[in-house]
Amino acid sequence: MCIMNKNGALDLSINMLIIVIISIVILSSGIVLMYQFISGAEEIKTSLDQKTNEELERLLVNQGERVALPLHIADVSRGDTHIFGLGILNTLGINQEFLITIELRRVSDETEHEITDKINKAEVQEWLLYNSQPIFIAEGNNVKEPILVSVPKNVVTGQYIFIAKVRTALGNDYGNPQQFYVNVR
Secondary structure (H helix, E strand, O other), rough: OOOHHHHHHHHHHHHHHHHHHHHHHHHHHHHHHHHHHHHHHHHHOOOOHHHHHHHHHHHHHHHHOOOOOOEEEEOOOOOOOEEEEEEEOOOOOOEEEEEEEEEEEEEOOOOOOOHHHOOHHHHHHHOOOOOOEEEEEEEOEEEEEEEEEEOOOOOOOEEEEEEEEEEEEOOOOEEEEEEEEEEEO
């Protein structure tokens, strides 16, 4: 009887050790996967293509636009992403913090009929990844902020019109609101 208890205790110890090892492997795999998702999102968020960068530089520096959003129309297939670039030039004469807000303005289906009321605006807002935190810009300087639009696979085909607004930290509108169009195919 003592021999059976020793074998049972040994089996229980080995099983517990195997469960602990498997749990550690699963936990570490989950952490690695989460890290890859976060770092991948940061890479996408921070990368503007060269053409967008050049156009923003031209509009902000050469033409003195306060807020610019060039190349504002994009055809995006379901399940794909697109990055728009929003530039802000501080012409206030003082160092200032700015806030970006983006709202869905209008949705039209393939036949160009407005269907904005039939769309869940909160779900569409989740497509957008941009810096919603205050952005500090020194006097006379500019920043270029990426706006990532990630279109899910199960959305209605049509044109989604967004409006990007820039405000000072005090809540005053800054520059002109900028519209951008996402044609979902």
